[in-house]
Amino acid sequence: MTQRTHLGKRRKVIDGLEKITGRAMYTADLSIAGMVHARPVLSLYPHAHIQGIDARAALAVPGVIAVLTGHDLNHGRIAHSRPSMLLALDEVMFAGQPVAVVVASSEAAAADAAALLDIDYATLESVDDAAQAMQDTLHVWPQGVPSAGASMASLHGGEAGPGGGTSVSNIDERRVFERGDVSAALQNAHVVIDRSYGTSWIHQSYLEPHAVVAEPGRRPGQVTVYTSTQGQYTVRSEVATALGLRERDVRVEPMTVGGGFGAKYGILDALVAAVALHLRRPVRLVLSRSEDMLTTMPAPGTAIRVRLGADAEGRITALDVHAMIENGVFRFGHAGIIATVIGGMYRCEHVRIETLEVLTNRAPTGAYRAPGVPQALFALESSVDELARVLGHDPLELRYLNAVEAGDLTGTGHPWPGIGLKACLERAREHPIWRKRQERPHEGVGLAIGGWPGAFSPAGAVCRVEPDGTVRLHLGSVDISGVHSSMVLIAADTLGVDPDVVEIVQGTTDSGPFAPGSGGSQVTISVGGAVLDASTQVRDQLLDLAAHEFEAHRDDVELVGGSARVKGVPGPGLTIGKLAQLGQRLAGGPGPVVAEGRAAIKAGAPGFTVQLMRVHVDPDTGLVTPLEAVSVQDVGFALNPMLVEGQMQGARPRASVSACTRECTSRAAL
């Protein structure tokens, strides 16, 4: 058990200063000798045949090095996802699809030339929205929906279509998650709420647009990719697969990320790497804001019908959900998450969730914070409010009556572990905003709950003590939300040092350590154990070295304030820097002070929340103005409460944060 000198206390993020002073190195800040600049040319049409590309005017712009099309960069693989796309061959499938790349010695020359590229499109019929897609008369993929691993070779492979799939339907996947007998339960319900909800597509709108610099390696087929990403290992796989390279030959160096929200997993990396390898030069591509809106992976639109049955006491007896997700041009797979959450917030015996994932000629969609969950819970929670209204029940108490607890099932039928939804509701119930919700004229308080099962993964971490007393923590995770600041505290408390002497070394895919992508709320819980493991091993090594020097038993030595000393013996002791020097010198000793820690936890940590929003409604116009928001979260033990608060505040839509009170229940996490 690690002491808690710094863990659990408020502490600023470690990279705050370099971010606010502009010293943080974003991909767009990177300049490599000989680097050239690429500008993408994006399709203007949702579906068209490319009849020809006239590059003469573009190539005449001074400084232009190359105009590359899909035929220049054809790697023989069929794109089945946005990251696996390079450039269109002869057909574009969505507006915003990259058709060509113009490369020049300056950003300005590339932009000028890109504007002069003359692409002759012959427009084709397109599937423009989900309603049209559902008719399934015009198919987005008439030769088969492409799937992962498909290559041009499968064109000759027999029954599978050229995309590798056999299905041509726009309704790419239909799944049903069912328990009990929903039809009967609805029939027997005291009251049934039946409502349909639509959500629009939404772009993640991170501050920093996608940016990639790729540099050819020393050997043919080797490439280094500097990129704004949430997951360097994902990018490595995507680039290696798309370009037919060995993973070992793709080196990904994650840069500072200016916001990800689920969207930064290698959308442009294969393309930029292909250009760099083709030209044998370092290439930079930084999207403009409008390009980023057009060619990346926004969150899908949904149409969700919820039928909710309840008894007279308000107990939910039946939940019937039909969710249609418009994924755009490629598969993504939101169904599992939506079902898990929409069917897992309230205890209910009879549940049926049907999901349809639909393809259209629109940009491929992707993850946007807990992908699918905001859409699903918007529908569910709106229905629950309706239920409370119809029954005349208090909306918080109705939720409390039905809220899931440990052992209750998720929408996909798995039991929840110990969770804090009810605890969150109890806190919200006591909050002044809630208690006084009916006291002010023309004001009201909205309420909704949310939850997330929490991802998890095995991970590694290296802890190393340098001869100058610095503790280096090597991490393979990307810090997009302050997680590394918490890792510092784990190491500091384990080693009895000030957090300021702990320095993060950002790993690359070559250096390791391995860590999961920074998504799914998994980094702290997945990597934290590896940090604890590594630090604990290092602590033991330091104690061994100190015991040797002090001629004492290891159990009689302790690490305090950056030094080892014999318990009960005053004096300065031996600094950990001196011990590290000894480790690098002592023949027959434990060796250099360093350890690679590993962890592979068996379950994630689900998190729940209750959101309260006080609004004013103008009785004349109906204008709703948010006044105050409260976020109650089940966060477990907050390794650094300041970071948790920052996350809670940052996670709210800007307009609604007029005041945000942190309310957090405690569960042991470390």
Place this chain on the structure above:
Amino acid sequence: MTQRTHLGKRRKVIDGLEKITGRAMYTADLSIAGMVHARPVLSLYPHAHIQGIDARAALAVPGVIAVLTGHDLNHGRIAHSRPSMLLALDEVMFAGQPVAVVVASSEAAAADAAALLDIDYATLESVDDAAQAMQDTLHVWPQGVPSAGASMASLHGGEAGPGGGTSVSNIDERRVFERGDVSAALQNAHVVIDRSYGTSWIHQSYLEPHAVVAEPGRRPGQVTVYTSTQGQYTVRSEVATALGLRERDVRVEPMTVGGGFGAKYGILDALVAAVALHLRRPVRLVLSRSEDMLTTMPAPGTAIRVRLGADAEGRITALDVHAMIENGVFRFGHAGIIATVIGGMYRCEHVRIETLEVLTNRAPTGAYRAPGVPQALFALESSVDELARVLGHDPLELRYLNAVEAGDLTGTGHPWPGIGLKACLERAREHPIWRKRQERPHEGVGLAIGGWPGAFSPAGAVCRVEPDGTVRLHLGSVDISGVHSSMVLIAADTLGVDPDVVEIVQGTTDSGPFAPGSGGSQVTISVGGAVLDASTQVRDQLLDLAAHEFEAHRDDVELVGGSARVKGVPGPGLTIGKLAQLGQRLAGGPGPVVAEGRAAIKAGAPGFTVQLMRVHVDPDTGLVTPLEAVSVQDVGFALNPMLVEGQMQGARPRASVSACTRECTSRAAL
């Protein structure tokens, strides 16, 4: 015990292809965006006062950015060694000392401007050679010989001189290593040989001159140094100390090294780092060949008197050595090594070795292959030849009679462990060159022995299995002689994979792992154990994962040909890449497949050698022409015999390698 499928077999070096194809990245090949070029201006005089520097003409050269002098880069520390020198302040102490640095946007502009720099020297009396130095009338350091750690502050510190030392004598250090009663033994000897030998200064003359690129880090006081070095951690310490930086803020990235031979431990790195930090730009400095000859650290000249007493049977009864080493302007400390070796080749009861290290106004000297040993053994072995001649004994048998064995003492009084000097002599005795040495007219065969105690150090190493089946070995050592090629074999045999899937990741000082500098013949023996430790841990992890998948006991699983399989069960098994994927995925499993191995061996591995050289002597002119050379070495178990042979051949002066036969005795090393 690791199997030996690849260990002990001949295999090409792993970096041979990239070196012969020009793909290896030397420091001078590096180009960083915004990088500027520096040219040093070196003192023309061994001792002079700098009365003024007129930079106007230099600054007028187009492209020149700055002319920097010692006052621009004064960090308040007094240089006590070549690596700690930046630029001269007001006085130069040796011809070749850097006085100024001219920085320009191109190498050519910097060179042109450097030639125009007008430095007004007032020459001062200088101590030009060891004989003059020994008179000790004119002192090289009249205010005290500078020592490590001295700063300008010590100018005001009381009794110590400004250099921090109290001695002003040119005879910087006199040491005596003594056992028995040499005077009496010489008096009682049957025969006494008394000869004096002089050796000249010699430059290491690596193919690649010193080259450094330094780049300011993101935060003030942070710097990255790309350098041709044998020891990145040494460079880090030198730079941090010289510039008053924290070690954690100095990042050293070792580049491919074009020869070191003891000379590449950071001679220019602090200077180039200081220029980069001063100008806030990446700076490259690549010495020309003549600058390199003038301003680096050659091997010292020596004057060694040997008195050798022996009885009538040729047993050496007394050895009296007086060795004078001319270190140039700074301390180096060759005495201990010279004494260890010169007094440690032959069993002898009465030994006295006196060493004088002398300072002159010449370039500071440094290590050049087993520093001091060639000089010392030249004297010793020439004397032993004289002894054989005087006694009429066979020179090989005389040596065999006296050669040290396990338990005999080194010149500093430490017992040798099991060693192979006699075994080498036995092999040489049988060699045709030796047996037929008197058969050809005007030809003769020279003979000498040599030995080296062998350095050693704690070290770390990381072994990591990637999902594509690549085994990555992360090493902190610098490969200047093929050592990493042997590490690959240790990992390959431990994991049952082909050596081609094992890839070296060169560590930096930030990434680790820690390893000693590549000098003193210590890397293979010091780092090899860490590689074995890391690989063995990884093997266990792979077996655990395979046992889980096969639902078998780990003892029943084996790793063969890159896959795990249940013993005795045919079939393809599971590749280690698949197991690595599983490790990154399996909840509750062992975690990512990776381990940091450590080792801290308790002793080095001394190596001995016998050299035979057949020469032709022209009876008219006396011209000696080398015809054939034989090198017999006590190398232990050769991890890769091809590499050992390459080392043996490469270690010989080029002229003498007309034919080289590898003869190696076997001792277990792994």
